[in-house]
Amino acid sequence: MKALAIDLGGTHATCAVVEDRSILASEVVTTDGKTGLKPSLPGIATSLKKLLEKTGVKASDCAGLAFSFCAMVDSRTTRILSTNQKYDDARDLDLQRWTKSELGIRLRLENDARMALLGEFYAGAARGYSDVVMITLGTGIGGAAMIDGRLLRGKHAQAGCLGGHIPADFEGHACTCGAIGCTEAEASGWAIPIVARERPGYASSRLAKEPAITFEAIFRLAEEKDPVAQALRDRCLKVWASGTVGLIHSFDPEIVVIGGGVMKSAHIIQPFVQAYVEKHAWTPWGKVKVRAAELGNNAGLLGAVPLLTESI
Amino acid sequence: MKALAIDLGGTHATCAVVEDRSILASEVVTTDGKTGLKPSLPGIATSLKKLLEKTGVKASDCAGLAFSFCAMVDSRTTRILSTNQKYDDARDLDLQRWTKSELGIRLRLENDARMALLGEFYAGAARGYSDVVMITLGTGIGGAAMIDGRLLRGKHAQAGCLGGHIPADFEGHACTCGAIGCTEAEASGWAIPIVARERPGYASSRLAKEPAITFEAIFRLAEEKDPVAQALRDRCLKVWASGTVGLIHSFDPEIVVIGGGVMKSAHIIQPFVQAYVEKHAWTPWGKVKVRAAELGNNAGLLGAVPLLTESI
Numbered sequence: 001m002k003a004l005a006i007d008l009g010g011t012h013a014t015c016a017v018v019e020d021r022s023i024l025a026s027e028v029v030t031t032d033g034k035t036g037l038k039p040s041l042p043g044i045a046t047s048l049k050k051l052l053e054k055t056g057v058k059a060s061d062c063a064g065l066a067f068s069f070c071a072m073v074d075s076r077t078t079r080i081l082s083t084n085q086k087y088d089d090a091r092d093l094d095l096q097r098w099t100k101s102e103l104g105i106r107l108r109l110e111n112d113a114r115m116a117l118l119g120e121f122y123a124g125a126a127r128g129y130s131d132v133v134m135i136t137l138g139t140g141i142g143g144a145a146m147i148d149g150r151l152l153r154g155k156h157a158q159a160g161c162l163g164g165h166i167p168a169d170f171e172g173h174a175c176t177c178g179a180i181g182c183t184e185a186e187a188s189g190w191a192i193p194i195v196a197r198e199r200p201g202y203a204s205s206r207l208a209k210e211p212a213i214t215f216e217a218i219f220r221l222a223e224e225k226d227p228v229a230q231a232l233r234d235r236c237l238k239v240w241a242s243g244t245v246g247l248i249h250s251f252d253p254e255i256v257v258i259g260g261g262v263m264k265s266a267h268i269i270q271p272f273v274q275a276y277v278e279k280h281a282w283t284p285w286g287k288v289k290v291r292a293a294e295l296g297n298n299a300g301l302l303g304a305v306p307l308l309t310e311s312i
Numbered sequence: 313m314k315a316l317a318i319d320l321g322g323t324h325a326t327c328a329v330v331e332d333r334s335i336l337a338s339e340v341v342t343t344d345g346k347t348g349l350k351p352s353l354p355g356i357a358t359s360l361k362k363l364l365e366k367t368g369v370k371a372s373d374c375a376g377l378a379f380s381f382c383a384m385v386d387s388r389t390t391r392i393l394s395t396n397q398k399y400d401d402a403r404d405l406d407l408q409r410w411t412k413s414e415l416g417i418r419l420r421l422e423n424d425a426r427m428a429l430l431g432e433f434y435a436g437a438a439r440g441y442s443d444v445v446m447i448t449l450g451t452g453i454g455g456a457a458m459i460d461g462r463l464l465r466g467k468h469a470q471a472g473c474l475g476g477h478i479p480a481d482f483e484g485h486a487c488t489c490g491a492i493g494c495t496e497a498e499a500s501g502w503a504i505p506i507v508a509r510e511r512p513g514y515a516s517s518r519l520a521k522e523p524a525i526t527f528e529a530i531f532r533l534a535e536e537k538d539p540v541a542q543a544l545r546d547r548c549l550k551v552w553a554s555g556t557v558g559l560i561h562s563f564d565p566e567i568v569v570i571g572g573g574v575m576k577s578a579h580i581i582q583p584f585v586q587a588y589v590e591k592h593a594w595t596p597w598g599k600v601k602v603r604a605a606e607l608g609n610n611a612g613l614l615g616a617v618p619l620l621t622e623s624i
Contacts, residue, residue, distance in 0.1 A: 158564045282470075
């Protein structure tokens with residue numbers, strides 16, 4: 001089965017033509033979450049048409065357009081429910097009409113972490129499993145849950161997809177979502193500079209001399225035995241691992257897949273979380289597998305075929 | 313529809329004959345979680361037969377026996393999966409055979425928090441809602457989730473039912489379940505003496521002079537402005553409210569029902585959690601209702617008819 005796919009992030013959209021578990025062609029279009037989605041739509045449409053031409057695929061041969069969106073999305077009604085400081089105009093855009101008029105095919109929208117889960121389930125680390133939790137560690141923390149081969153969506157389409165917004169510390173930092181001490185507020189890309197600056201010894205640490213407080217810098221300096229970076233890294237590992245136990249206790253998966261940009265340090269994160277889960281999760285049936293995502297930035301695109309063939 | 317019901321707690325089993333939303337007759341039988349379930353089975357069978365006689369109901373007129381059990385249960389296979397220091401012998405008992413031979417009817421087992429949810433959904437605070445989270449605050453903390461009118465069970469029957477075992481503090485207290493900082497380990501009946509004794513000023517507080525550190529004592533002394541009791545009460549309220557936000561973010565309910573023995577202080581707990589949820593939960597569709605359970609100890613018994621009529 002062929003499909004068109006868009007994976008929209010905060011600063012770019014990846015457009016693609018996919019066939020089953022392969023990406024036939026893809027292209028990145030620059031976007032800007034702050035100014036909104038509307039100004040980027042013409043460029044996205046042009047890119048998709050170019051990719052169709054390049055691959056010799058007709059739009060009418062595609063099962064539809066699968067649109068992975070970095071927001072709370074109701075795929076059943078093709079509506080964007082809530083944005084969080086990115087593409088805030090998207091709630092008022094009629095993307096179904098846009099897809100129909102530009103490409104003549106149907107649209108299905110879904111949240112980006114759910115799309116990553118579908119991709120990993122169909123073509124990546126979760127192949128062969130029916131009960132899956134996905135965690136994406138990046139600027140924010142995303143989550144998604146699949147039970148018995150079906151994405152968990154819930155009454156208002158937000159079940160499972162706020163995995164980054166489960167409190168890890170009931171007295172922790174304020175989160176952009178409005179809650180307190182979410183895993184995202186304690187150990188995400190946007191939160192880590194706030195957490196780092198509170199750390200005793202930060203001002204005189206090597207981290208303070210970096211151009212920016214990033215996970216890349218923290219993991220690099222921790223390897224080099226900088227004590228502040230080590231303490232921060234270890235704290236993040238604990239937050240992620242504790243959050244993973246919470247998601248296991250909530251959704252009862254066989255496997256947890258961890259993706260996102262921070263997984264450049266998968267060789268440290270995966271074994272830590274796996275060991276923590278084996279020690280601390282209450283799963284009398286056996287051991288939950290913890291795996292690094294395999295598809296990287298392609299996961300959301302490869303979720304296209306399972307999304308478009310899903311009956312909901 | 314008529315049914316037999318057993319609600320098993322740590323120190324007693326309530327046996328009942330129910331008809332739809334009414335309890336026709338019930339009786340409490342003393343049990344002992346530490347010595348196991350087997351020694352109590354004859355007394356339970358005698359009690360159920362006596363109740364049948366008293367109400368003039370024949371066992372064969374009952375849709376079955378619904379057994380609410382304080383453990384991890386797979387109702388699909390009628391198996392007890394994991395006990396936590398209560399009735400540890402129950403995993404090896406053939407309760408289906410026992411029910412058939414004593415009463416000649418079928419058995420369905422379910423976890424006690426799930427049964428309380430079913431009861432409140434069918435006859436109590438959650439009537440008319442299809443998407444429900446139940447929290448039971450007591451010696452332990454139980455949880456259960458219903459999505460689209462169906463109990464969430466998951467691959468290994470533990471989805472949704474470990475709501476008390478979501479970490480509230482990733483660096484918190486060790487929990488009996490093996491995890492760290494669970495809401496149960498921070499703010500349940502068994503945990504609160506541990507947390508209280510660590511509190512600055514505890515040794516010279518009025519709480520230290522009580523015969524036991526209980527929620528009853530803490531809420532009473534907090535009303536009387538004892539500063540240690542006030543700090544403990546406020547900490548518990550925050551743990552429960554933060555945990556509730558996490559469950560809302562996980563399961564996307566319309567309503568959260570809070571039950572359990574601690575809800576003797578419902579007049580303080582319900583408004584606090586409702587206000588916290590309104591302030592901190594990310595629910596763009598509207599406001600989640602937070603309600604005190606209405607059925608008290610009858611909730612598990614009144615879950616009998618929905619359990620026995622559920623298709624799974």
